Each structure stands twice: as structure tokens, then as C-alpha cells.
Amino acid sequence: MNYCSQCGASVRFEIPAGDNRPRHICTACDFIHYQNPKIVAGCLPVYEDKVLLCKRAIEPRNGYWTLPAGFMENGESTRDAAMRETREEANARVSNLELYTVTSLVPVSQVQMIYKADLDDLNFSAGDETTDVGLFSEDEIPWDDLAFQTIRNALKFYFADRKTGKYPTRHVDLNAPPGTYIEAPPKE
């Protein structure tokens, strides 16, 4: 950030009075520009014994498999965002959303929220940011080709919890530097 989005003057980077961390402050109008973490919301859509995955058409992790998810927008709930992303990325409709994983990705200042959901029907197809969409049983999941650690975690949790039929909200903090956790590791 170099310029004030309110008045166009240059900004300085220093700790405002009464604050305890540096912010971008306008040198002309004194507007303080706060920067805060973003929320990524998505679904783990289930159909019979299978889970819907999308093959990414965009970076990062182009060509790897993921759950449908993306940045939450202003003016929607996290649940709305998860349903919208599922519709946009997989042209799929889901119901009965239950908050399932909440993950802080500390180094990239994101919080990811994944909902377990019922896939309504088999009318799905690849959206603009996706090259392929499919349903996978536990044995068929492309464990070596998953895009992100958070997706791997959600799938591991799901197949473990399915044995008990109880799906408590899972809460994980990922503190490792980017690169060591963003990419899912190969199958152990």
C-alpha cells in the first residue's frame, strides 16, 4: 500500500496513537487503513459413499484436486459463501450444511471454513476455475494429488468420523511457513 484510497495522498507506516501495531496512515487525511485476515469458505459435498472434488484450473496448485471453496464476499454468510463457491466451481447444489472444519492459516492470514453438506443430485460440471469434477470414494481419493493441507485434513476427518456417524466441528491452527503446509504432502 502506497497511497490513501480515500484521498490519494501518500501513506506512512507507523503505529497510530492508542494502537500497538503499525498501520498504513494517510499523510494528508489521517485515515487509518486496517488490513485483516480473509475467510475462505467451501463445502465437502457427500453423495452416498462418495465426496465431490474439483480439479483446479488456476494457480496456486493448478491441476491438483480440491474441495469447492473460495473467498467469502461482503454481504453474505459463511454458509452462503460455501454454497455459492460450490455452485460456481462445480455447478453443484448442496443442502444440510454443517460447519465441519475451521482452520487458521496463520502465515497467509486466512481462515478456512469447510461445511459438510449433502450433494443434491448428479447434475454437476466443471466451472470456470475448474477443469474436472468427480465423485470419489475413500479408496478413490487422489491422496497424492490434493491441492492443500486443509483439504487433506477435511477429507481425513470425514472418513474417520463417518465410522462413528458423529461430525464435531474440527478446529486447527496451521502455523508452519507457507510452502510447508499449503501444499498437501504426498500420501504417508
Added chain:
Amino acid sequence: MNYCSQCGASVRFEIPAGDNRPRHICTACDFIHYQNPKIVAGCLPVYEDKVLLCKRAIEPRNGYWTLPAGFMENGESTRDAAMRETREEANARVSNLELYTVTSLVPVSQVQMIYKADLDDLNFSAGDETTDVGLFSEDEIPWDDLAFQTIRNALKFYFADRKTGKYPTRHVDLNAPPGTYIEAPPKE
């Protein structure tokens, strides 16, 4: 937003190619300025049969009681943010945080996350944005003078769940216009 924070040129407000909603786009460098919801994180600190509340010294809802909470910062987890806000607003230390409420406040584009936590000791006091801090049993809670609907919800959930000893994560969407839900209603 009137000016590009990258280069200082004016911005236009229109739908970028491949997107489906209007964004602020720089007329010179084409940088797209996304605006996304913010996370508010806080604690419901418990000591024996009492809950810690803070009396707000700032707007909105100056003079009303709340749980210690505030905007999550970049580079921390939601749990870190909840502990930091509890330290800053009540000079209090907490342990054993459990994610307890997740509320989308749709009209103000915020997601609030409250953790149930154990208050470590009685060494607490009012921080800069607080005029008073106290411990309240269920009967003593100032139900008519709570700052926000989300705080009222968290307290109601807590005292109900305490009867069973089980505290599942509670997930609420608040869609009503600002003013009708931001302020907690008087006691029913």
C-alpha cells in the same frame, strides 16, 4: 474507495472480466481491490460459576456490557486473536479455549467467533477500551444492558449448555438489518 492504493490513480467500480460482481479497479494499473468480511474474535471467560464481562468505553454501544472481543489481525490465529483481545480489554489471561459460537453478521460483513475459556485467575482490570470488568453469575448478568445480540446469544447458549456439560459449536446467521440485531434487545 476513490484512489488506487498501489499507484494513486482513480478507480472505477465495475465487474472485472471473469468475475460476477463489481470491484474497485484502478484506471491506470488495473489492480483489482477486493473487499472482504472481517473476523471478530473473543472469549467467554469462565471462573467458577461466573462469566467475565467488560463495560465498553467506546462506540458503538458505549456503556453497555460485552465479552472481550475485537478484530482479528493478520499473522495470528483466531484463537490467538481471542486471547489477545481478552488480554487487551480486560488484562485477563485465559486457557483451554474451545470454539463456541460462529456468527455471520451479514449486513455488516463480519464473522464473529467466540471461544469458551477458563479464566486463569482474578488478576483482571479494565483495558483502554473498557471502563469496568466484572464476574457475573447467571442471575447477575446485566441482561438489559448487553451491547450486542451475539453476546446475548453466547451467554444464553452457555448457561443452557452448562446444565448438560456439553458445549457444541453454535452456528448462527444474523440477516436482519443493522440496528435490529446489532444491539441486544431488552430482556424478554
